[in-house]
Amino acid sequence: MTGKKTKISCQNCGQTNYYPENPGSKAVVCGHCHHPLPRPGEVIEINQVQAANLINKSSLPVLVDFYSNSCGPCMIMAPVVERLAQRRAGELMVVKVDVDRNPELAAQMGITSVPTLVVLHKNVERGRISGAISEMDLALWVARIA
Ligand SMILES: [Zn+2]
Numbered sequence: 001m002t003g004k005k006t007k008i009s010c011q012n013c014g015q016t017n018y019y020p021e022n023p024g025s026k027a028v029v030c031g032h033c034h035h036p037l038p039r040p041g042e043v044i045e046i047n048q049v050q051a052a053n054l055i056n057k058s059s060l061p062v063l064v065d066f067y068s069n070s071c072g073p074c075m076i077m078a079p080v081v082e083r084l085a086q087r088r089a090g091e092l093m094v095v096k097v098d099v100d101r102n103p104e105l106a107a108q109m110g111i112t113s114v115p116t117l118v119v120l121h122k123n124v125e126r127g128r129i130s131g132a133i134s135e136m137d138l139a140l141w142v143a144r145i146a
Contacts, residue, residue, distance in 0.1 A: 006040040006090040007060060011050050014057030041089035043082050045096050048105040058093055061121040061146035065096040066111045073132035074115040080135045081117070084142060092146050119146050 005018040012035035019028060019040050028037045038044045043065070046054065054062050065081050067074035078096075085094035099106040099114055109118060118128040119142065126145040133141070 008037055008040050008090070009054060009058035009060050009062070009093045010035055011038055011044045011046050011054060011093075011095060014053035014055075016059040041086040043085045043094045043096055045098065047097075048102050051095070051097060051102075051105055054093065054095065055120045056123050058121075060091065060093050061119055061126065062093045062095060063142065063146065064109075064118045064120065065094070066099050066106060066109070066114055066116045066118065067096055068099050068114045070100070071114045076132050077115045077117075080138060083135065084138060087139070088142070088146075092142070121146070 005021060007016055008019045009016045010030035010033060013030060013033040015030055015032035017028075017031055017037060019037060029035060030037055051064065055064075063081075063084075065077070067078070081094060081096070085092075088094070097105060099111060111118075113130050115132065116128055116130045117138075119126040127141070129141060
């Protein structure tokens with residue numbers, strides 16, 4: 001990701017920003033709400049309010065990894081999801097939600113098992129998958145819908 005600015009949606013308010021190529025040592029913050037922005041390709045943990053903002057407003061599709069710390073397959077999927085986030089930086093926002101800490105959001109989203117990955121864009125669900133899948137299958141699935 002060099003040579004151009006990378007699009008990134010604020011995990012706090014959902015506003016899409018351009019992440020500078022060479023941010024130096026100063027924190028990069030959202031132009032709208034001044035919340036620090038994640039680095040492009042970074043998987044960030046979000047809460048219910050942030051999820052609603054991101055899902056409603058992000059100009060980039062959002063992949064939400066619903067997980068639990070007590071779930072073995074979730075731990076297997078975490079690095080796979082992180083590598084996907086790196087590869088799709090600037091095209092797709094990848095975030096994770098701990099279902100144990102956000103039970104209301106999980107219920108609202110109809111999450112019945114973890115890990116469940118849901119891709120949404122402007123409040124429209126594009127698809128979801130549950131359970132651990134291979135890195136290749138994940139990449140192909142996401143490429144079809146986001
Ligand atoms: Zn913001």
